[in-house]
Structure formats: structure tokens, C-alpha cells
Ligand SMILES: NC(=O)NCCC(=O)O
């Protein structure tokens with residue numbers, strides 16, 4: 399929320415963004431801090447805390463992005479784990495801006511494994527995107543369809559596979575954010591079957607929106623669907639991702655909520671590369687997951703709770719304080735009306751953005767009451783929030799749920815030297 403990005407700022411700030419979240423039945427958000435290359439991670443974290451603390455109307459936590467690599471960054475990551483950051487997002491795209499190269503990712507993930515945190519990855523091949531998007535523009539394809547056309551599924555899947563390989567090489571747990579394609583989801587499933595400690599998070603956009611909108615004749619409509627990795631045009635994608643949530647191959651549902659108004663999207667009116675990437679989702683995620691998951695018979699209501707709440711609480715090490723209703727846990731509770739319907743529209747949503755990627759969809763399942771730490775913040779279609787009432791929730795490192803297999807592997811997977819007699823025969827002389 400509020401994130402400075404691609405020369406502008408996301409329009410949902412921490413007040414409006416968290417109000418929209420609770421209106422949709424979300425009781426806690428995890429947003430990410432985005433330092434620029436060369437910027438102190440700690441300074442960025444403090445800046446984001448300053449923006450969030452005075453505005454949030456529900457509890458929140460942060461991931462911090464690692465957009466450059468140095469000893470200073472490594473030291474700051476250690477400091478950040480002490481103030482409640484246990485997840486660090488890395489980018490394989492946004493070449494020259496946020497992207498890390500493989501050697502930096504390797505060092506970063508090795509460090510993350512040592513400090514007991516969780517690596518997150520935005521998985522797209524940034525070199526391919528840079529080349530292909532330039533080619534696209536040279537061919538005269540300057541509209542939003544170019545954004546999709548230079549990011550085929552394999553561009554996402556290759557990066558997903560590479561990130562998993564890099565994390566596995568240094569025994570670091572990995573969380574793939576915004577899994578948008580069937581191909582990428584398959585890569586994650588296959589890796590989990592091989593024993594890799596990897597988690598996958600599809601988002602509301604990938605579960606409920608249509609990537610064919612990139613080809614819409616209306617530039618505004620198309621541009622408002624631009625995000626990375628792109629919403630896929632294959633109509634079987636949403637159902638497939640939902641099936642993998644049901645089977646446990648994918649674990650959580652997020653939003654990557656990062657919204658820009660039309661005038662901001664229009665920064666790229668003549669060149670899709672300048673369209674700020676990002677879509678809505680924070681208000682509609684719960685209804686989209688219920689509508690596409692439970693109402694279709696793909697998910698049970700208990701699985702809905704798991705993929706929208708409990709699994710994330712476990713992975714980010716805040717369970718059972720969050721993600722569970724029991725004595726001693728925070729009273730973050732949603733009373734869910736399984737049969738109620740609503741038609742999603744930018745005209746009625748609580749977000750600041752002037753477009754909604756789910757516009758016109760009538761979804762089944764919505765929050766009747768949302769309770770944030772014991773206080774009713776949403777009831778019968780009315781907000782009753784207090785600015786700044788949300789608290790920062792520390793996410794501690796060394797999460798048992800994530801690290802139990804990792805720590806055993808640290809010990810049992812140490813390579814062993816073969817003891818043998820030295821070779822005493824002739825040795826060829828190197829040619830000059
Ligand atoms: N996903 C997206 O398009 N915008 C938010 C920033 C990012 O994660 O790329």
C-alpha cells in the first residue's frame with residue numbers, strides 16, 4: 399500500500415487499504431517494504447512503519463524486499479529479524495531496478511537460511527522481459543497486450559524453477575509470491591514432491607480475473623489489468639490454481655494489492671513498459687476464493703479458512719496468535735455469510751483506485767461482520783474503524799513449521815570427503 403513504484407505511488411494508502419481489507423473479511427494484512435537499490439533496509443522499514451502505524455485499522459506485518467546485495471544489507475537483515483521481520487522478498491524481474499542476479503540471490507538465500515528467515519521470490523526472467531519488451535515496442539506493439547506477450551508462461555516458470563534450485567542449493571526455504579500460471583504452479587508442485595521446502599501463493603487476480611483483458615479494445619480497461627507476472631489468458635488457469643490449493647500443492651492466497659488510478663496507468667499510454675504494474679484484490683480476495691473455491695465444490699469451508707488465513711499464520715510464524723479461534727488467540731474473527739451475494743464494482747468498493755479488475759462479477763460469500771482484536775470494524779455493510787488502531791505484528795524467525803526439515807538437513811546433508819590414497823602417477827603439463 400502507498401508504495402512508491404515506477405515513478406508514482408500506489409493509491410490505496412494504509413488507511414483506505416486496511417479499511418477495504420476488513421470490509422472484505424480480512425483481519426490482518428502483510429504488506430511489503432520496498433527499498434530502492436542502495437537504500438538502507440532499516441531506513442526503508444522505518445519509513446513504511448511511519449506510514450502504516452498512524453493509519454492501519456487492522457493488524458499488519460511486513461516482508462522487506464532485498465533489491466541489492468552487500469555486507470550492509472546482510473547485517474541489516476539480521477537487525478530486521480530482531481524487530482519482527484522474518485521474510486525477505488527478492489525480484490528476478492525489473493532489470494536494473496529491483497532485480498537480483500543469480501549470484502546475489504545465491505548469497506542472499508544462503509544468508510536467509512542462516513538467520514532463520516523465509517526467502518520470497520517474484521519469479522520472472524527479467525533479462526528475457528527486457529529484451530522481448532523492447533522488441534515488442536520496436537514492432538509497434540506499444541499497448542498493454544505487449545506486457546502480456548513478452549511474458550509467456552515459461553518466462554515465469556523458468557524463474558520459478560531457478561529460484562527453487564538456488565534456494566535448495568543453500569538449504570533455504572522459499573515462498574513464491576503471486577503464482578500466476580499453471581506452468582509455474584506445476585513447477586512448485588513438482589519441487590514439493592522432490593522434497594524442496596517451497597510454498598506457493600496464488601492471488602485473487604489469478605483466481606478470479608481474465609488475462610484476455612490485455613487485448614481489450616479499450617486502452618484503460620487493458621492497462622488496469624497490467625501486473626507482473628501477468629494475469630493469464632488461459633481460461634483454465636483460475637480453476638487449476640484453485641485445485642492445487644485444494645490438494646495442498648499451493649498453500650496460501652494473497653492479493654499483491656498495488657493499485658494505480660487511470661492517470662497513473664496512463665504514464666504508459668504510448669509504451670506499455672511505463673504502465674505502473676499492479677492491480678486490486680485486498681477487498682475482494684475472500685469473496686473470490688469462496689466463490690471460485692467453496693461455491694464450486696473445489697474447497698471445503700475448512701480448506702477456505704486454511705488457504706485464506708491459517709496456513710499463512712503458520713508459515714509466517716504467528717500461529718496460533720493469528721489464524722486460529724481459541725482462548726488466548728487474538729479475537730480476529732469474521733462472520734461469513736456463505737449465501738449472500740454481491741456484485742463487485744469500483745463504484746461501490748472501499749478502495750481508492752478508480753477501477754476494479756473484478757468489475758461486474760456477482761460473487762457468492764461475503765463478510766457480514768469483521769472483528770479486529772475484539773472490536774467490530776465492519777458490520778452489515780458499514781465500516782466502524784479507528785485510524786491507527788491496528789498493531790504491527792512481529793513475525794519471529796526460526797519458524798518451526800518452515801524450518802524443521804531445513805535444520806535437520808543442515809546437519810545430515812553436509813558433503814563428506816572420500817578418504818583415499820593420493821594419486822602418484824604422471825600429470826600432464828598444461829599447454830601454453
Ligand atoms: N505485481 C505487480 O505487478 N506489482 C506490485 C509489485 C510487484 O510485486 O511486482
Ligand SMILES: [Zn+2]
Pocket residue numbers: 520575576626
Ligand atoms: Zn512481485
